[in-house]
Amino acid sequence: MTDGTDRGGPRPVGPAEDERDRWWLVVAAGLAVFMASVDMSIVNVALPAIERDFQNSTSTTEWTVLAYLLPLAGLALPSGRWLDSVGRRPALLFSLTGFALASTAAGLAPGMDWLIAARLAQGTFGALLFSLVPALATSAVRPQARGRAMGLITTLGPLGLICGPGLGGLVVDVLGWPWIFFVNIPVSVLVMAAGARMLPQGAPLTVPDRAWFAESLLLSAAVAALLLALSLTASDGPVWVLLALLALPLLFLWLRMPTSGAVRQLFRTPGEMGPHVALVSAATAIGTVFFITPYFMQRELGESVSAAGVTILAFPAGMALMGPVGGFLGDWWSRRRTAVLGAALFTVGMALLLPMDHSWGTADLSWRLFLAGCGNGLFNAPNMAIAMTRTPRPLLATTGASTSLARQMGFALGPALATLVWSASSYEPEGMRGAMTLATAVGALSVLALVRTRLPGEEAAPARKEPAKDEPAADGSAA
Template sequence: MNAPASTDRKNRWWLVVATGIAVFMAQLDGTIVTVALPTIEDGFGIGTSLTQWVVLGFHLPLIALSLPSGRYLDRVGHRAALVLSVSGFTVASVAVGLAPGIEWLIGARVVQGAFGAMLFALAPVLTTIAVRPEVRGRAMAIVMTLGPLGAVSGPVLGGLVIEYLTWPWIFYVNVPVGMAVIGIGWAQLSAGSPLRAPDRAWYAEALLIGGAAIALMLALTFTAEVGVEWILLALVAVPLAVLWRRRPGSAAVRELLSTPGMTGPHLALLAEIAAVIAVQFLVPFHLHAAGVAPARIGMTMLAFPLAVMVSGLIAGVLADRWNARVISVTGVVVVTVGIALTVPLGSDWRTAELMWRLAIVGVGAGLFAGPNQAMVMALSPRHLLGTAGASTSMARQIGIALGPALATTAWALSGYQQSGMRTALALACALAALSVVALVISRRAAGTDAAAGGGEPGEGVRGPMAEDPA
């Protein structure tokens, strides 16, 4: 069934807010645990090599299950999908807090990541159907701004919770948040199609993508820690990716990426996220080596999310009134300039020298995120909205994992010298520049309305939506 005309539906801003809060919660749990790792390590009497899986156990399912989740979401109702993903994430959060041992804790984190993958894929879909096209940029900006804020707020909020309560409470706080999101979603969404069990092909697809992701991440990790020859481990990902592409489950993704103008925003998203995360990863190490106190390091890093918050909300208004692609390109240009300004990285640079540079990068990231996502959803065929949300989520998660890995590798190859840190920042600048090129080149392939981020999703493209958005 085709969606009704946009003039016949009301904007459901409560649904947008609930979606943004859910994304904030899930992104927060990706980073909030980092400050608790030493406490967890001491409490369970384990080594750091095992403790790191508390983080990896969450992030690997986000990559492995992003695309399978998108294909699944195209076949079920939005209300059912929201209730499943949020309730599953919330229950897994409680299981993490109650963990009697490290094996239980890591297993619960894997379950968290699995439901998180569905939630991240669902968020752009809910935002798209919640509002009329003429305000979609603002709606997407709200959700895409809250996500990064959750990620960068994690260590700060986690430290406060651990100081005044205990580490399990960093996960228990998800319970009231999850219940509120489910309540709003239940009231704002129609029943839609019921849930159905994934088929065997779904699990096979997840194993192939997950195996490729693990091979790539282990290759980058061992290259930085052991030696450059370990980069060959990444070759294991090649046959797994080939096998996935030959499976019927990849057809939806191939159809989506063959849509005119679709590849550029995906590549730009991956490259921009990797570049920004690499900078955020390196700056605290530089400041720590320079003798800056942890509190001042935290204050310095806050320049980025604050800039993202302000510019992200402005970007949504500009995208609705002007052109989403132009705002996206402007954003990645600003990101590139901001990172280029950090490349010299003098050994005497402290808070004052880095804070304004991080703010410039944050302004660019805020201008890019919402409009770029709105553009992708406008370009997407209607029957592939779930796949579009999943593919952008996967690009984002790969970028989040790739940024620190590439930065560490470049830094390690120099013997962890200042010159290696500058090389890593130059690599991040090149990635940001690549995102500019990707968006500019893809412009010719996209239609005028879709490129501007306006109109109904997949306008002019045949195919029913998974659920009537009215």
């Protein structure tokens, strides 16, 4: 049963599409995004050991984390544009080889300068992987199965981010901190083997032009200013405001560059703006929850750190449970309606957290977090499937990059907004409730964005136009 509203129409017939779904390629792509997501958070738990071994200050050691995050955000859009012009197979092999070599260099680092440089390289190749994986999953299956494919991808990515600290603690205790980087090597080799076997050769890699490097530098500077501003929102003085304002002219200059044309074309495509707004809204709300909840449990409920950690796992448990369901329901019923249903359930879970009652126990928090996680899991896959299905064929990697950037900026914005609201109450419990109220309102924005999204062909799903002779196909080769 289907209403035919947003499934992308009948499967196109062309050289970019196999007659069968390549699910092992989707699994391999999911494993790659899980690995790159783990590396966003796995280092956090190892920072004390790294600081002790290299005898550096805490402020310097923190750059082990920031050095990875900066290129992930700054290079997301440029990498997507470049990946749309090359073959998927050489791009995947290049990205994974670079990620594995950078991980090896990080594990062998003799000092902090070396480690920070290796983490910058890791983040650079991680940006390529985050942009490439949605395009791989999209081209690996027929349009009718893309919701299920996105269900796997959008579940493994956030799970990697959330599981990072727990996995890192185990690895550091048993093997030592260098092994949090060495474990990436066998995973990279496994995914490379799958990609080399299942992907066509496609167009060869080409060196980006000078405009690409100028765009990357401009966007990286803007992202650096924004990230620093977000990290200083609770401090005294106008420094964070000045940093945030510095990003505006940089972004304006980027919009004036011809290289931003692909992104402008993407957001002029009907049906693209809504999923992106919904994604950044949901990620901002999640970032707030994961920031405020540990403080509430430890300061107001008197729970231990381990109890807080276990309780928060209720959210990813719900997300993992409902992620595949959201993908299947989106393919079988309607992607937009499933995404709206998930976003609404997520917002209800957020609203139920609002009282933050001092009489609550861990069970009271757990079921509310689980409900919000179920809603987010139901939302993620169909929302991504809408974005990836509605994008023009030559912009698949650009869309993967833009959705990755939206998610990352939301996760960064959530704690910053929570800190700003909480600090306004001198860090009293009322400030925590205020932060959660704002998060609930932002979560509701994801519902509104999807409800207001009108997809072409909602009454009847038209056949997708086949690519022209000189149009890049889904694997990056000439169609």
